Amino acid sequence: MALLKKWSIPPLAALLLLLSIVPTGSKVVDSMSQCAEFLLNGTPPNVPGILEGGNILDQNRYKPICQTFLDIRRFVTLYDTENKIPVFSASKYIGTNGKRPEDIWQIEPQRGFDKGHLFPCSYAPTVDHKKSTFTLTNVVPQNGPFNKGRWSKMESCIKCVLDKYCINSNKIKEGFLVIGAQPGNNIISNKVNVPSMLWSAFCCYSHSEKRWLASAHWGQNIDGETYLQTKTLAELHSELST
Structure with a gap:
């Protein structure tokens, strides 16, 4: 996720205003089950204190969004209306094609932060899918060196694994991704929370390995180490529970 030259977060009177920044046609829905095609077995991830057992614990605060572009659903986001950042975005990985679109943001830069995609443009399968990731409900204020350094390296490494090993028994490339942000203590313009961690x-099921593959990564949203350690999903759940 390279630095986007134009970055800011406009006044947010309502979540619908965010969805209107780019013409996605995205829909706020009542339940994660309404966007289940992007989740493994249609089951939402467990995010302690927010989304547990498939249920959103505070439905007034957290809103599921079926991210839609040109009348086609592309991925799903759970959005935190209080912190004004996504909790996570999730999607199915089916391979990639096409170049990154030109910078389509039409808003002023916010000094000191990149506009960090959760579901990355580089994981999207087509140009239209890539364009759909350029919505403010899919981005967080991200430390620049972190974004372009160890986070970008991790994204590239995971993409290589997905492309090489995540081919199922039907010889179809398929993996499931969830990328999220944990709120921090800092606030920037328009009361937008700066995540402490991403x-x-x-x-995925790997036919060549004849087993399920899974891993997790996380890192503090600051300058730091040169790479992110590979962890298990259980370790990630434990980290999010603290």
Whole structure:
């Protein structure tokens, strides 16, 4: 996720205003089950204190969004209306094609932060899918060196694993991804929370390995180490529970 030259977060009177920044046609829905095609076995991830057993614990605060572009659903986001950042975005990985679109943001830069995609443009399968990731409900204020350094390296490594090993018994490339952010203590313009940590997880069935593959990564949203350690999904759940 390279630095986007135009970055800011406009006044947010309502979540619908965010959805209107780019013409996605995205829909706020009542339940994660309404966007279940992007989740392994249609089952939402467990995010302690937010989404447990498939249920959103505070439905007034957390809103599921079926991210839609040109009348086609592309991925799903759970959005935190209080912190004004996504909790996570999730999607099915089926391979990639096409180049990154030109910078389509039409808003002023916010000094000091990149506009960090959760579901990355580089994981999207087509140009239209890539364009759909350029919505403010899929991005968080991300430390620049973290975004372009160890986070970007991790994204590239996971993409290589997905492309090489995540081919199912029907010889179809298929993996499931969930990428999220944990709120921090800092606030920038328009009361937008700066996450303290970003996290990423994937799983897939590998026909060549004849087993399920899964891993997780996370890192503090600051300058730091040169790489992110590979962890298990259980370790990620434990980290999010603290």
